[in-house]
Amino acid sequence: MRSISIVLLMLIVSTFAVDKNNFKTCEQSSFCRRCRKVQPGSSPYEIIPNTLNTYANHITADIRNNENQHVFVLKLEALKGNMFHFEIDEKSPLKPRYRVTDALQKEPTYESIKVSSTSSEITIISGRNKAVVFLSPFKIEFFQDETLVTSVNSRGLMNFEHLRKKPEPPAGEQEGAEGDESKIDPPEDDPGAWEENFKGHHDSKPNGPSAVALDFTFHQANILFGIPEHADSFALKSTNGGDPYRLYNLDVFEYELQSTMALYGSVPIIYGHGAGATTGIFWQNAAETWVDIAGISAEQNVMSSIVNFVAGSRQSDPPSAHFMSESGIIDTFVLLGSNPNEAFHQYTDLTGNGKLPQMFAIAYHQCRWNYNDEQDVAQVVAKFDEHDIPMDTMWLDIEYTEGKKYFTWDHTKFPHPVEMMKNLSDVGRHLTIIIDPHIKRDSSYFFHNDCTDKGYYIKNKDGKDYEGWCWPGAASYPDFFNPEIRKYYADQYLLDNFKESTIETGIWNDMNEPSVFNGPEITMLKDNLHYGGWEHRDVHNLYGQMQLVGTYDGLVRRSGGSLRPFILTRAHFAGTQRYAGVWTGDNAAEWSHLEMSIPMCLSLSVSGISFCGADVGGFFGNPDGELFYRWNQAGAFQPFFRGHAHIDTKRREPWLFPEDVKLVVRDAIRKRYSYLAFWYTMFYEHERSGLPIMRPMLSQYPLDKNAYALDDQYMLSDKLLVRPVMQKGASKVDVYFPSKNGEKQGDIWYDIDDYRKIERVGVESVSVNSYKIPVYQRGGTIIPKKERIRRSAVLMQDDPFTLIVAVDENNTAKGTLYIDDEKTFEYRQGKYLYLDFEFKDGVLSSRYIDETAKFSTKTWLERVVIVGLNKTPTSATLRTSDNKSTQLEIIDVKKTSFVIRKPGVSMMDNTWSITLNY
Ligand SMILES: *[C@@H]1O[C@H](CO)[C@@H](O)[C@H](O)[C@H]1NC(C)=O
Ligand SMILES: *[C@@H]1O[C@H](CO)[C@@H](O)[C@H](O)[C@H]1NC(C)=O
Numbered sequence: 001m002r003s004i005s006i007v008l009l010m011l012i013v014s015t016f017a018v019d020k021n022n023f024k025t026c027e028q029s030s031f032c033r034r035c036r037k038v039q040p041g042s043s044p045y046e047i048i049p050n051t052l053n054t055y056a057n058h059i060t061a062d063i064r065n066n067e068n069q070h071v072f073v074l075k076l077e078a079l080k081g082n083m084f085h086f087e088i089d090e091k092s093p094l095k096p097r098y099r100v101t102d103a104l105q106k107e108p109t110y111e112s113i114k115v116s117s118t119s120s121e122i123t124i125i126s127g128r129n130k131a132v133v134f135l136s137p138f139k140i141e142f143f144q145d146e147t148l149v150t151s152v153n154s155r156g157l158m159n160f161e162h163l164r165k166k167p168e169p170p171a172g173e174q175e176g177a178e179g180d181e182s183k184i185d186p187p188e189d190d191p192g193a194w195e196e197n198f199k200g201h202h203d204s205k206p207n208g209p210s211a212v213a214l215d216f217t218f219h220q221a222n223i224l225f226g227i228p229e230h231a232d233s234f235a236l237k238s239t240n241g242g243d244p245y246r247l248y249n250l251d252v253f254e255y256e257l258q259s260t261m262a263l264y265g266s267v268p269i270i271y272g273h274g275a276g277a278t279t280g281i282f283w284q285n286a287a288e289t290w291v292d293i294a295g296i297s298a299e300q301n302v303m304s305s306i307v308n309f310v311a312g313s314r315q316s317d318p319p320s321a322h323f324m325s326e327s328g329i330i331d332t333f334v335l336l337g338s339n340p341n342e343a344f345h346q347y348t349d350l351t352g353n354g355k356l357p358q359m360f361a362i363a364y365h366q367c368r369w370n371y372n373d374e375q376d377v378a379q380v381v382a383k384f385d386e387h388d389i390p391m392d393t394m395w396l397d398i399e400y401t402e403g404k405k406y407f408t409w410d411h412t413k414f415p416h417p418v419e420m421m422k423n424l425s426d427v428g429r430h431l432t433i434i435i436d437p438h439i440k441r442d443s444s445y446f447f448h449n450d451c452t453d454k455g456y457y458i459k460n461k462d463g464k465d466y467e468g469w470c471w472p473g474a475a476s477y478p479d480f481f482n483p484e485i486r487k488y489y490a491d492q493y494l495l496d497n498f499k500e501s502t503i504e505t506g507i508w509n510d511m512n513e514p515s516v517f518n519g520p521e522i523t524m525l526k527d528n529l530h531y532g533g534w535e536h537r538d539v540h541n542l543y544g545q546m547q548l549v550g551t552y553d554g555l556v557r558r559s560g561g562s563l564r565p566f567i568l569t570r571a572h573f574a575g576t577q578r579y580a581g582v583w584t585g586d587n588a589a590e591w592s593h594l595e596m597s598i599p600m601c602l603s604l605s606v607s608g609i610s611f612c613g614a615d616v617g618g619f620f621g622n623p624d625g626e627l628f629y630r631w632n633q634a635g636a637f638q639p640f641f642r643g644h645a646h647i648d649t650k651r652r653e654p655w656l657f658p659e660d661v662k663l664v665v666r667d668a669i670r671k672r673y674s675y676l677a678f679w680y681t682m683f684y685e686h687e688r689s690g691l692p693i694m695r696p697m698l699s700q701y702p703l704d705k706n707a708y709a710l711d712d713q714y715m716l717s718d719k720l721l722v723r724p725v726m727q728k729g730a731s732k733v734d735v736y737f738p739s740k741n742g743e744k745q746g747d748i749w750y751d752i753d754d755y756r757k758i759e760r761v762g763v764e765s766v767s768v769n770s771y772k773i774p775v776y777q778r779g780g781t782i783i784p785k786k787e788r789i790r791r792s793a794v795l796m797q798d799d800p801f802t803l804i805v806a807v808d809e810n811n812t813a814k815g816t817l818y819i820d821d822e823k824t825f826e827y828r829q830g831k832y833l834y835l836d837f838e839f840k841d842g843v844l845s846s847r848y849i850d851e852t853a854k855f856s857t858k859t860w861l862e863r864v865v866i867v868g869l870n871k872t873p874t875s876a877t878l879r880t881s882d883n884k885s886t887q888l889e890i891i892d893v894k895k896t897s898f899v900i901r902k903p904g905v906s907m908m909d910n911t912w913s914i915t916l917n918y
């Protein structure tokens, strides 16, 4: 018999910790070791004189490595929207080197250039931007309006390992000195140059050393950020003395916080920001990549809160980043900003904007590994109603399948999947099911047989179907890089094929790094082979995204092109936002993981991926009541809001906690629903502008150095400031109210719960009870809400709106509202309403932003809350577009707010106004 104390001891000992031994350090990775060994200051690369060619939009020139005389070609071009792009490849490689496809949404638009040159430099001018290429040593400096903002290879860390023939094994001692030259090629020094072993896995490296590396300096920056995905602060830290930030899509079990270790996704975009400029570097490479960060002072390294952030402090060297990739070419976009939002926009202009999801997808999702059977699902759904907690989507993890064979159901547990889905959709709810990329090697499984017969699996180095180990046991992996295979895969989602699904079923693509339980670092061998003969090494970080391309295509075709697909993915790369939302993977039920959800989602947001969230409650472990409700409160203000839990955790549906906890959770989820109209409008505007939904404070306050590194609070669009409670037992939290000019000039803020007015720049310690989520509406904004909370978002579609008008110092405010059918693509044919609200001189007015857009809606305006005016009017007059006037009552008069009762105007009315009467 097992004594209780042993069980307790086991619980205590099993604190969460990643097994670091499963994953390489830079020192254990041959190419990282080689690239990191390059010393600054003595770059052997130089432009060969008289090789400059000038074209309308670009130049080319040859570069030579003086140590081995190998020749490369530089191509540098100007792009529309204040960007440059350059590539460096071998002039005549032994075989072609991999170039990333499918990250960019389309071919960029080029800009004309003016070129002049001297014996030491080439100057390329494009509008207000300029690039100066220095010949020897090779270096590029980028200027905007004559200010040096970014430079390339100014530290001299460039390394381009040309492809070469494998040296003959030294068959006896060669006497002659001539043959020795190739042997002293630096990469050959490294024992891992031609083959590498890690934890019993062998990488045959038939192409030998092929790394590319380059340094970038951000001359105007105080802070560097970006390069998700890492469980680390938003502000990147100096990697001096530790490992570089690693970008290599990996399934990391129980990941560690404050770490540069790789996680599930890799987006190689980095930004530097300072008061004078924001610039970005998009390093377009899908191979394993490490990034060293330098020029960040120790004070900045420990800043995760403003308390220990030394404003503007910086070492004498400006911040810089050193990118090191295992293969491919140097393929880099230089984004010249000049402010944060412009830089974010440049990046999404290249890689695409996240698409407007269906309304249900931004409401609350209920997941667990696993909801066991149909009865379980039905009971959980019924309990949400019984406890009056809204919920839009039930999720099923891997156990719903027959033996982990995707596109099948376990009919013992789920005998009526379609009926189950219909029961959900009857009350406006959805079902999302998991479909992973690993395919069970089972001769009774059609998918496996098709892939085997047609040669659709990724091959090992000998050309045989690669076999790994994952949830189903022996598994193989479709090669999504082949368009024919993607088409086959997409077809499997069609209802003719996947009969036990509906056009509404959401899809969750997990384990797509890909995860291989018995592979090196829990993933695939690098010498595996893909379509086109490319090694897995070349394309690894792009694999998950290619699965999403197939899934997205399948879901669009499944509904005959009518419904917007809902897909969630774990792996991600540059451009993933075009297909799916991303969650931050397998976190833990710990306060520190709750805190980490904000920097992780902020880093993803500035990297194009706005539809982001963390498992609410924590995936591993059991949250206590306080952690559970605080996490629901934080999740209610993050773009993707889903409760999820590991199979070994205790059940944790809200009603299983004590009543007081349940009530707080219910309040938080209902609050989310009250703001869905605002979320939906933000997602629509994100599709139009590409700007992040969840934004770091610096996006709105680029001059306030104290706000740069903040990652326990953030903005939603430019309207709400969110600072959730994330500390155990907190009765107060520090909220930082930022400065507009870097000094004392700030915005006015209003607490969204009681409209308390805050006029300060700096920290305010705010009291918080259990229900409190510190969120502030910026004065000068108008936010739409719906205040009749129903079981699901879908059921709230026709409900009336409330507008919260919060005025600035001039008693003015502006805002928008987007309305459509909340599910189809018809909005792209102009079936929507996009309204602009303005409050000025005591008049609130509405007009269509897109005059030609039309949408028929039953929604109307139920209430207007005016916040922050000193004087309360006696009444108000509504004037509608048919020129009718109606007198409206003023009610609920409080210190800083009053309500205009029931204007009743239809949201379809294209020009109405409400005038306050004094
Ligand atoms: C669907 O709902 C009906 C009516 O409540 C119920 O009888 C049936 O068992 C449900 N089916 C499933 C699969 O949950
Ligand atoms: C208020 O008006 C003044 C004068 O037009 C302007 O300078 C200031 O920026 C305005 N304030 C806000 C918050 O827009």
Ligand SMILES: *[C@@H]1O[C@H](CO)[C@@H](O)[C@H](O)[C@H]1NC(C)=O
Binding pocket: 883
């Ligand atoms: C609307 O009413 C105003 C004032 O009552 C009047 O001047 C105007 O001509 C009217 N416009 C229409 C289109 O009836």
